[in-house]
Amino acid sequence: MSMRLEINPIACTGHGLCADLLPELVEMDEWGYPIIGDQVPNHLAVHARRAVNACPTLALRLTRTRRQQEKS
């Protein structure tokens, strides 16, 4: 089991809270939209959940996946 952070690019409007709350996994592109490293290590799970809850447009989602079933 591992956690995965997913972004809905249509919902995202680039508020940038996720990058403030989770700089370990979220990088900003030059236009202020998040580039996300999708695998969430266990020690960052709490921070990742906080970032998900803070997103004003509900564009982030944390899902549990089995490693084998992940899409490329």
Place this chain on the structure above:
Amino acid sequence: MNLDTTARRAPHGAQVSRLTAGWQDAGRAATLRQHAATYGLLPTISGRGGHSLLDEVAAARLTGRGGAGFPTGVKMRTVASKRGLRVVVANGMESEPASEKDQALLARAPHLVLDGISAAAEAVGANEAHLCLPRTRDWLIDSLLAAVAERQRAELDRVPVFVHDLPPNYVSSEETSLVHWLNGGEAKPTNTPPRPFERGVSKRPTLVDNVETLAHVALIARYGARWFREAGRADAAGTMLTTVSGAVAQPGVYEIEAGSGVGEVLAMAGADMASQSVLIGGYFGTWHDISEVARLPFTAAGLRLIGAAPGAAVLYVLPPGRCGLAEAARILSYLAGQGAQQCGPCIFGLPAIADDLAQLASARPEGDPIGRMQRRFGQIAGRGACRHPDGAVRMAESALRTFAADAHAHERRRTCLAAQRPRPYPPQSRTAQLDWR
């Protein structure tokens, strides 16, 4: 059956008349009577058993002709296996500006497409079907409405077909755009999953197929999988419609045997021997030296190694003396203006690289446009809800690679006379408001 089913070896490559049988004599939409004279009537599915068509399409190894090249039999079986009544959507949007094959097919052989819709609908267990056309081609819409009415009078189809006119924007032809529009929304791509085969029109499992794909289904329903595979190769079966344009003596739509070489197709259309570069796959495609691709088969498998794909089977030959960077910049600007304005990387990223490439093309670079573009490519690709930004980036990358020498000359502000020549398509205004509903 009086259809010529064998591949004729033309002087250059193999041109085959299956979908195009009778195009020459008709010169306009074939009536139901003319259509039946060429192909015979569609065998009733019940007589053959609905499942046998699914098997035949799978055995024919037909792949989607809209650009993605997914195995049609797999898609049909998946939709047929879902619970509840299904829906069929025929995609006749052809928003790729360098492609003309779908409108050529619909304009001349509407009943072949409608046969395919009918056969596919019965085979997957659909009780309604929709044909999506761009509203800018109103003459085509009138023609298809007349063909549908003709079939209703003859009581030919058990599944009703509805003809729709959609906004003609580039991303509106994406399958999720069609489903979203048919469900009352804007013709813009939506997030996936769910894909239409899972939950599509009216939340029902929906088969979305390109109109040429469905026309092939109509022929497979008549003549079978073995016949279909008589043309083509093991990894690319049947025939395909292809659009060749640019520096060729006879631009237009050709029906070729799948697996024909790129060079053979170019020779068929009489490509200018002095031309050096070709855009493979259209605006969503990639630029290449003709010498690099001439011997390769014009198939997904044959072109994969060089990072190319036939897409909607488009070849555009860059006229000798015209600047490839300027062409690529114009295309990129068009694509940037055609986005659905939904995802950040597309809203901001595509105009940014379009500006970079335009600066480079005009030989008036500010800073280091090549380096800037290379960095931005990595920030844009793969980050949209649909593949629009990915395709635009791929086209731009290929231009920098294929026209590398030009790019470096332009970067050093060496004036390029070719870049100032008249352009084959009008430049697109990026600020134009697009209609999405």
